[in-house]
Amino acid sequence: MRSSPVQQSSSSPNPVPSAPEAWSQRFEGALHPAIVLFNASISFDIELIEYDLTGSQAHAKMLARQGIISEDEATTLIAGLEQIRQEYRSNQFHPTVEDEDVHFAVEKRLTAIVGDVGKKLHTARSRNDQVGTDTRLYLRDQIQQIQQGIKAFQAALLKHAEQHVETLIPGYTHLQRAQPISLAHHLLAYVEMTERDWQRLRDVSKRVNICPLGAGALAGTTFKIDRHFTALELGFDQVYTNSLDAVSDRDFSVEFLAAASLVMAHLSRLSEEVIFWASQEFGFITLTDACATGSSIMPQKKNPDVPELVRGKTGRVFGHLQAMLTVIKGLPLAYNKDFQEDKEGLFDAVKTVKACLEAMTILFDEGVVFKPQRLAEAVAEDFSNATDVADYLAAKGVPFREAYNLVGKVVRTSLAAQKLLKDLTIDEWKSLHPAFEEDIYAAIAPRQVVAARNSFGGTGFDQVRSALAVAKERL
Numbered sequence: 432m433r434s435s436p437v438q439q440s441s442s443s444p445n446p447v448p449s450a451p452e453a454w455s456q457r458f459e460g461a462l463h464p465a466i467v468l469f470n471a472s473i474s475f476d477i478e479l480i481e482y483d484l485t486g487s488q489a490h491a492k493m494l495a496r497q498g499i500i501s502e503d504e505a506t507t508l509i510a511g512l513e514q515i516r517q518e519y520r521s522n523q524f525h526p527t528v529e530d531e532d533v534h535f536a537v538e539k540r541l542t543a544i545v546g547d548v549g550k551k552l553h554t555a556r557s558r559n560d561q562v563g564t565d566t567r568l569y570l571r572d573q574i575q576q577i578q579q580g581i582k583a584f585q586a587a588l589l590k591h592a593e594q595h596v597e598t599l600i601p602g603y604t605h606l607q608r609a610q611p612i613s614l615a616h617h618l619l620a621y622v623e624m625t626e627r628d629w630q631r632l633r634d635v636s637k638r639v640n641i642c643p644l645g646a647g648a649l650a651g652t653t654f655k656i657d658r659h660f661t662a663l664e665l666g667f668d669q670v671y672t673n674s675l676d677a678v679s680d681r682d683f684s685v686e687f688l689a690a691a692s693l694v695m696a697h698l699s700r701l702s703e704e705v706i707f708w709a710s711q712e713f714g715f716i717t718l719t720d721a722c723a724t725g726s727s728i729m730p731q732k733k734n735p736d737v738p739e740l741v742r743g744k745t746g747r748v749f750g751h752l753q754a755m756l757t758v759i760k761g762l763p764l765a766y767n768k769d770f771q772e773d774k775e776g777l778f779d780a781v782k783t784v785k786a787c788l789e790a791m792t793i794l795f796d797e798g799v800v801f802k803p804q805r806l807a808e809a810v811a812e813d814f815s816n817a818t819d820v821a822d823y824l825a826a827k828g829v830p831f832r833e834a835y836n837l838v839g840k841v842v843r844t845s846l847a848a849q850k851l852l853k854d855l856t857i858d859e860w861k862s863l864h865p866a867f868e869e870d871i872y873a874a875i876a877p878r879q880v881v882a883a884r885n886s887f888g889g890t891g892f893d894q895v896r897s898a899l900a901v902a903k904e905r906l
């Protein structure tokens with residue numbers, strides 16, 4: 432959605448703001464100019480305008496259907512609201528800070544367009560149920576877009592996975608070489624993580640998609656409204672059954688921010704791996720010029736700014752989750768102005784997650800090139816096949832713990848002799864244990880080591896191929 436700049440009042444060079452027009456005659460004095468600014472949310476809740484217009488159109492339709500306003504009046508209101516939508520989209524809607532928030536700004540403009548009938552729109556509702564409705568419509572939309580972003584990112588990972596089922600990469604625990612694995616298996620782990628993210632967002636959507644409209648300020652309304660009609664009109668699955676809960680529930684925002692935080696945590700973990708894979712020490716990937724940046728002073732540098740930024744931006748989303756929890760923790764029922772503080776963090780989290788998903792998708796589509804030769808060298812030059820020697824003996828009847836201890840000794844003596852396991856002669860193997868035979872060499876070759884881990888969910892090539900097929904099908 433486009434946003435249009437919010438302007439300061441231009442009515443006079445030295446404006447003395449009066450009580451906002453939308454407030455009742457109870458107010459005589461003017462609001463302090465600094466408080467006008469402090470109170471206003473229009474600079475950021477303009478983000479909700481399209482949802483506010485849609486919500487108001489449904490409300491007007493319901494009012495007419497229930498005989499609360501006439502059909503003609505509803506038609507006029509709906510057309511006026513549509514005109515505001517067009518004005519906004521063509522960058523011709525410029526509310527000022529005196530409008531306070533998007534809801535007042537729209538109502539004021541509507542009344543300017545359609546005349547006094549515009550003042551009927553707010554019958555049987557409050558900004559409290561209105562803002563809750565807008566926020567839910569916004570978030571429902573954004574969640575769908577984020578879910579699409581997740582699918583696009585998974586597609587980029589799957590393209591690499593398809594090419595690299597039989598490319599080996601060291602697998603780590605404690606960031607120490609552990610056992611070699613299929614590169615596709617490694618990437619598919621992130622497909623699984625983000626698939627849970629996708630599902631979590633779908634679950635959150637169920638609780639986002641409940642309609643508070645018609646709860647009024649807090650207690651319902653004296654008018655014979657039809658809340659189920661507006662809810663249905665706006666595509667909500669349910670209506671809130673308690674009006675106090677309806678206007679004071681922000682659990683859905685907390686849930687969304689928690690789900691968004693996990694998306695970021697997953698992107699951040701992968702970013703960290705990309706960053707060290709690109710380092711000279713690892714050298715597992717190169718970054719193409721499309722996705723790497725240079726240094727202003729060191730001409731040889733090619734920096735992984737994209738994953739670093741994703742990793743860095745993760746903190747913002749975590750922070751917004753914490754802030755939202757803190758906003759709600761001490762609030763008595765029902766609406767409190769504190770709720771105005773629910774928006775900027777939410778909007779920023781949405782934008783951050785979308786931007787990071789897009790950047791990571793581009794990074795894997797165009798930026799990351801794996802180096803199979805370097806990866807092959809990496810898995811050949813270590814002791815990550817030691818478990819396989821123990822498994823070899825265990826398969827021949829030696830109790831595993833005994834085999835494990837023996838191989839530990841082999842690794843120690845090999846290290847001292849500056850040899851790898853593959854370099855031991857058959858006589859050396861046999862002197863360690865009579866069960867060793869010529870086939871030990873085949874058993875500890877990296878390819879075989881990976882292929883043999885064919886238990887369900889393991890890195891064996893057959894397992895990875897079927898996991899890949901399942902992931903592609905799901906996409």
Ligand code: ARG
Nearest residue numbers: 472532558559562766770771
């Ligand atoms: N701008 C307000 C918000 O974001 C709208 C609701 C104001 N309600 C009120 N009772 N003052 O929460």
